[in-house]
Amino acid sequence: MLELSIGRIKVLLSFTFFAVVAAVTLWNGSWGFKIITALICCILHELGHISAMCMFGIPPERVLFYAGGIKLSPRKGRLVSKKQDMIILLAGCSVNLFIALLWRIFSGGLNYFACANLFLGIFNLMPVKYFDGGRILSLALNESRICDFIRGFFLLFFMSVMIKMLLSGNVSISLLVTFGYMAFAEFFGGK
Helix, strand or coil, rough: EEEEEEECCEEEHHHHHHHHHHHHHHHHHHHHHHHHHHHHHHHHHHHHHHHHHHCCCHHHHHHHEEEEEEEEECCCCCCCCCCHHHHHHHHHHHHHHHHHHHHHHHHCCCCCHHHHHHHCCCCCCCCCCHHHHHHHHHHCCCCCCCHHHHHHHHHHHHHHHHHHHHHHCCHHHHHHHHHHHHHHHHHHHHC
């Protein structure tokens, strides 16, 4: 594990992260480019969260880059208000959506970088516990029973889309994986 310090923030780079990056660079063609582009979009997303955290005087204690993604660990004992927490959660998605919008305005189109930012921003706003949108929903509705109803309705809707795709023969592997990930996050993701 490689450890760096940027100000008071510890940045940890797991060897599994380097292994994934190395494997991606070995791929020829557009797959390697697309995965690296998606990783850059994820880093921009997390920088949005970090910027908002710093704006409220609570920079993360550490940022971990590992094979599964990027994880922020807030400092213990420094709480923020519900409104500030919601702003911090919205900041990552806002960065991605803002970049996609700027790209669209200034280039007149959407390339892979802009689309990846757009997807990441919208994906993280889904009302599933593990995602930013689910955590915002829980904060906004005080983790009431209506949260469970909204999450359940969303998952049922998404499942009906998956069934429709399967029955029509238009199966999207990425959408199937996304649904599996969302369902797993909802039932086993905690938070």
